[in-house]
Amino acid sequence: xxxxxxxxxxxxxxxxxxxxxxxxxxxxxxxxxxxxxxxxxxxxxxxxxxxxxxxxxxxxxxxxxxxxxxxxxxxxxxxxxxxxxxxxxxxxxxxxxxxxxxxxxxxxxxxxxxxxxxxxxxxxxxxxxxxxxxxxxxxxxxxxxxxxxxxxxxxxxxxxxxxxxxxxxxxxxxxxxxxxxxxxxxxxxxxxxxxxxxxxxxxxxxxxxxxxxxxxxxxxxxxxxxxxxxxxxxxxxxxxxxxxxxxxxxxxxxxxxxxxxxxxxxxxxxxxxxxxxxxxxxxxxxxxxxxxxxxxxxxxxxxxxxxxxxxxxxxxxxxxxxxxxxxxxxxxxxxxxxxxxxxxxxxxxxxxxxxxxxxxxxxxxxxxxxxxxxxxxxxxxxxxxxxxxxxxxxxxxxxxxxxxxxxxxxxxxxxxxxxxxxxxxxxxxxxxxxxxxxxxxxxxxxxxxxxxxxx
Amino acid sequence: xxxxxxxxxxxxxxxxxxxxxxxxxxxxxxxxxxxxxxxxxxxxxxxxxxxxxxxxxxxxxxxxxxxxxxxxxxxxxxxxxxxxxxxxxxxxxxxxxxxxxxxxxxxxxxxxxxxxxxxxxxxxxxxxxxxxxxxxxxxxxxxxxxxxxxxxxxxxxxxxxxxxxxxxxxxxxxxxxxxxxxxxxxxxxxxxxxxxxxxxxxxxxxxxxxxxxxxxxxxxxxxxxxxxxxxxxxxxxxxxxxxxxxxxxxxxxxxxxxxxxxxxxxxxxxxxxxxxxxxxxxxxxxxxxxxxxxxxxxxxxxxxxxxxxxxxxxxxxxxxxxxxxxxxxxxxxxxxxxxxxxxxxxxxxxxxxxxxxxxxxxxxxxxxxxxxxxxxxxxxxxxxxxxxxxxxxxxxxxxxxxxxxxxxxxxxxxxxxxxxxxxxxxxxxxxxxxxxxxxxxxxxxxxxxxx
Numbered sequence: 092x093x094x095x096x097x098x099x100x101x102x103x104x105x106x107x108x109x110x111x112x113x114x115x116x117x118x119x120x121x122x123x124x125x126x127x128x129x130x131x132x133x134x135x136x137x138x139x140x141x142x143x144x145x146x147x148x149x150x151x152x153x154x155x156x157x158x159x160x161x162x163x164x165x166x167x168x169x170x171x172x173x174x175x176x177x178x179x180x181x182x183x184x185x186x187x188x189x190x191x192x193x194x195x196x197x198x199x200x201x202x203x204x205x206x207x208x209x210x211x212x213x214x215x216x217x218x219x220x221x222x223x224x225x226x227x228x229x230x231x232x233x234x235x236x237x238x239x240x241x242x243x244x245x246x247x248x249x250x251x252x253x254x255x256x257x258x259x260x261x262x263x264x265x266x267x268x269x270x271x272x273x274x275x276x277x278x279x280x281x282x283x284x285x286x287x288x289x290x291x292x293x294x295x296x297x298x299x300x301x302x303x304x305x306x307x308x309x310x311x312x313x314x315x316x317x318x319x320x321x322x323x324x325x326x327x328x329x330x331x332x333x334x335x336x337x338x339x340x341x342x343x344x345x346x347x348x349x350x351x352x353x354x355x356x357x358x359x360x361x362x363x364x365x366x367x368x369x370x371x372x373x374x375x376x377x378x379x380x381x382x383x384x385x386x387x388x389x390x391x392x393x394x395x396x397x398x399x400x401x402x403x404x405x406x407x408x409x410x411x412x413x414x415x416x417x418x419x420x421x422x423x424x425x426x427x428x429x430x431x432x433x434x435x436x437x438x439x440x441x442x443x444x445x446x447x448x449x450x451x452x453x454x455x456x457x458x459x460x461x462x463x464x465x466x467x468x469x470x471x472x473x474x475x476x477x478x479x480x481x482x483x484x485x486x487x488x489x490x491x492x493x494x495x496x497x498x499x500x501x502x503x504x505x506x507x508x509x510x511x512x513x514x515x516x517x518x519x520x521x522x523x524x525x526x527x528x529x530x531x532x533x534x535x536x537x538x539x540x541x542x543x544x545x546x
Numbered sequence: 547x548x549x550x551x552x553x554x555x556x557x558x559x560x561x562x563x564x565x566x567x568x569x570x571x572x573x574x575x576x577x578x579x580x581x582x583x584x585x586x587x588x589x590x591x592x593x594x595x596x597x598x599x600x601x602x603x604x605x606x607x608x609x610x611x612x613x614x615x616x617x618x619x620x621x622x623x624x625x626x627x628x629x630x631x632x633x634x635x636x637x638x639x640x641x642x643x644x645x646x647x648x649x650x651x652x653x654x655x656x657x658x659x660x661x662x663x664x665x666x667x668x669x670x671x672x673x674x675x676x677x678x679x680x681x682x683x684x685x686x687x688x689x690x691x692x693x694x695x696x697x698x699x700x701x702x703x704x705x706x707x708x709x710x711x712x713x714x715x716x717x718x719x720x721x722x723x724x725x726x727x728x729x730x731x732x733x734x735x736x737x738x739x740x741x742x743x744x745x746x747x748x749x750x751x752x753x754x755x756x757x758x759x760x761x762x763x764x765x766x767x768x769x770x771x772x773x774x775x776x777x778x779x780x781x782x783x784x785x786x787x788x789x790x791x792x793x794x795x796x797x798x799x800x801x802x803x804x805x806x807x808x809x810x811x812x813x814x815x816x817x818x819x820x821x822x823x824x825x826x827x828x829x830x831x832x833x834x835x836x837x838x839x840x841x842x843x844x845x846x847x848x849x850x851x852x853x854x855x856x857x858x859x860x861x862x863x864x865x866x867x868x869x870x871x872x873x874x875x876x877x878x879x880x881x882x883x884x885x886x887x888x889x890x891x892x893x894x895x896x897x898x899x900x901x902x903x904x905x906x907x908x909x910x911x912x913x914x915x916x917x918x919x920x921x922x923x924x925x926x927x928x929x930x931x932x933x934x935x936x937x938x939x940x941x942x943x944x945x946x947x948x949x950x951x952x953x954x955x956x957x958x959x960x961x962x963x964x965x966x967x968x969x970x971x972x973x974x975x976x977x978x979x980x981x982x983x984x985x986x987x988x989x990x991x992x993x994x995x996x997x
Contacts, residue, residue, distance in 0.1 A: 108684075108685075108687040108690065109686045109687075110684050113578075113612055113682070114574045114578070114608035114609055114611070114612045115578075118570045118571050118605065118608065119571065122570070122571075140687065141687055141692075144607075144611065144692060144693060145608050145690060146608075147604075148603075148604040148605070148607040148608040149570075149604070149605070149608035151600070151601075151604040152570035152573070152574065152601055152605035152608060155570075155598075155601040156565075156569060156570045156601055194688075195687050195688075197687070228566065228569070229564075230564065230651065231564040231596065231597055231651040231652075232597060232650075232651075234597050234598045234600070237600055
């Protein structure tokens with residue numbers, strides 16, 4: 092059985108370009124969102140993918156048909172869009188971006204008037220409208236021309252620069268290499284770094300949408316950056332995904348850091364200056380817990396996904412929300428994961444302590460993490476998870492998202508992917524041996540159950 | 547379902563009312579169906595100036611891109627420009643985004659084949675079939691194309707039309723022309739065209755960013771502002787276009803509209819003076835055309851109402867001139883579609899070569915009283931109403947080429963379902979207005995006994 096490559100999640104709709112994500116479906120979602128926004132102003136932006144102009148047209152058609160005023164930011168990052176929605180007092184925003192997914196994919200990400208990805212309750216209202224096909228239909232004289240916002244980058248930069256110690260950063264004058272993967276962030280990042288007095292050595296900075304490598308800023312996708320770093324002299328290497336919500340960091344000698352480091356590194360500086368709660372996902376490394384403990388702060392864990400993390404973060408008045416994927420939001424400055432602001436915080440931390448990125452990582456206790464996945468059709472995945480829940484009965488279980496088992500020195504998280512027909516298994520422990528054994532045991536069990544269930 | 551009463555899917559395209567029946571979903575699917583029908587190549591689009599144009603344009607772009615076509619966007623441009631561009635640049639097809647003469651709340655897609663002509667009925671049927679099947683072969687991210695913007699199309703089209711007539715003779719006359727573009731797709735092109743032909747242009751309603759100031763159908767009743775401008779500014783005559791610039795109406799130097807049937811009559815007479823050959827017009831066209839053709843000893847063929855029917859028949863019999871009673875002039879050697887620029891050029895050339903005024907030229911034809919009315923009808927009631935009419939006139943000569951046409955030696959009556967609106971159009975022509983009015987009255991009584 093072939094699986095339709097379409098995923099409708101909380102606050103987003105993602106699909107493989109082709110039969111899975113036809114423009115009619117995009118029009119329908121735009122109509123549902125335009126209706127949810129009451130036919131008022133909606134800000135849209137897109138990344139550099141070849142499919143984004145098609146989705147943009149479908150989104151504009153749908154929103155206009157509801158009588159919405161459409162403000163088109165053109166090619167822009169998701170955090171910029173999130174800010175523009177708030178700044179312009181719009182009723183919502185749609186980012187057209189496949190984010191960290193490969194070129195084959197694209198998605199709509201829905202933002203509310205607060206610039207935050209729709210929470211699950213708002214998302215339910217939206218899905219209700221979509222499933223009922225109950226859309227506003229504006230008469231001809233309520234169809235407005237599409238508006239632009241030429242000062243969008245200026246306003247956004249003004250905002251995030253005002254939240255950083257710009258004079259300090261300028262005095263320090265970092266040199267850094269950055270890989271943009273030909274995504275939407277080249278221009279805004281160059282201007283941001285100029286604003287904090289950095290010298291930028293760019294890689295894949297053209298917004299061509301022809302990605303030089305897979306866009307998630309993971310260690311394996313930073314190989315090109317690593318080779319680049321070995322040929323130049325800089326203070327730091329950075330990789331940003333297509334729509335600028337995820338950050339990856341690399342040492343000047345070319346060693347790429349796991350994206351799990353981004354949240355604890357940010358917390359190290361943020362919590363020192365702005366104590367408060369940290370919200371993260373069940374799959375994120377516990378390195379951040381060690382940092383938070385140092386500042387006597389709490390770490391709350393919620394199901395995976397920006398929407399879920401941000402939702403809880405706002406409810407708790409947290410100062411930091413983020414995930415192990417490299418997506419971090421310094422609340423309340425950013426209302427969405429923002430790689431540039433996160434990079435700014437890490438750089439500010441290095442400037443304030445007058446230290447290197449390596450020195451910062453030394454302050455974080457090392458943990459061993461194992462991540463892997465197993466192909467598992469949607470029809471079977473729930474049975475496999477149920478099997479796991481029974482076999483780990485008696486342990487400390489969290490079943491908010493798949494299941495997460497916590498031991499004194501380790502944890503294990505098993506869940507169905509939101510984006511692909513696979514089962515994800517993540518284990519972390521203080522020692523490599525312990526991590527290997529937990530991970531290996533879970534993977535073997537998953538393989539066996541999936542096989543028995545007909546997978 | 548009440549909502550969809552206003553949706554019309556015919557050989558004239560897909561038409562509907564914005565906010566009621568013409569949803570972005572339908573537009574996107576039809577564009578995807580048309581892209582599938584034409585194949586993965588360049589598909590040209592152009593829109594008129596309706597406020598809903600961005601909605602329609604984006605819905606169509608999304609549909610075309612999704613099946614791997616390369617949309618070539620002419621922006622706001624006349625329908626005949628689009629058709630000229632498709633044919634001369636060998637595009638795979640075209641979609642005209644225009645409600646044409648329909649009121650402003652309407653919009654429509656008109657599908658153009660690679661030959662630059664409206665899709666004929668058999669091809670339209672294939673397209674509609676594709677639409678109903680609903681499964682279009684979408685392309686993957688790697689096969690997606692991008693939208694191309696094209697600015698040159700209008701200039702190319704206007705030049706091609708100018709070259710087909712005696713430009714110098716027209717220029718030497720230095721006509722003083724008022725032109726009413728209804729703020730439509732030719733708002734910039736028509737004044738430019740006339741200027742290039744040495745005319746002093748008095749523009750009226752030429753702001754494409756404002757809504758239509760009058761009904762876009764260039765009927766005599768809608769041309770009072772143009773008439774006043776012609777009188778006040780002492781223009782030689784006035785031209786009025788519809789929203790997508792395929793139809794032309796003429797106003798005389800006294801400010802009086804000559805009637806849309808005069809446009810085709812003047813064009814037919816001028817072309818026959820240059821070249822003998824058959825003439826093709828639709829069923830709704832005045833019998834003036836037969837009178838003129840008789841003078842030149844050439845036959846007149848009548849077809850169903852609708853541009854493509856006339857064009858196809860013209861192709862079959864090699865006619866050089868033809869058109870519709872509504873002001874649509876077709877000269878296939880210049881552009882095989884209704885083209886108001888061709889109509890303007892032929893009229894200017896006729897005046898430049900023959901001398902005299904439009905009014906004098908018009909007075910050479912016999913005058914008939916031609917009345918046009920429309921009755922609102924639900925689609926399901928139309929066949930019964932037409933049957934009542936046919937029964938009533940069963941002893942007369944009835945022509946069922948299109949709707950019901952009853953023909954007497956000196957007069958005729960036509961009732962047919964419109965292909966663009968949910969109405970029955972009734973047309974009566976007779977030697978006097980009183981007689982035409984009587985025919986119309988009889989028709990109304992048959993169609994709507996309750997009235």
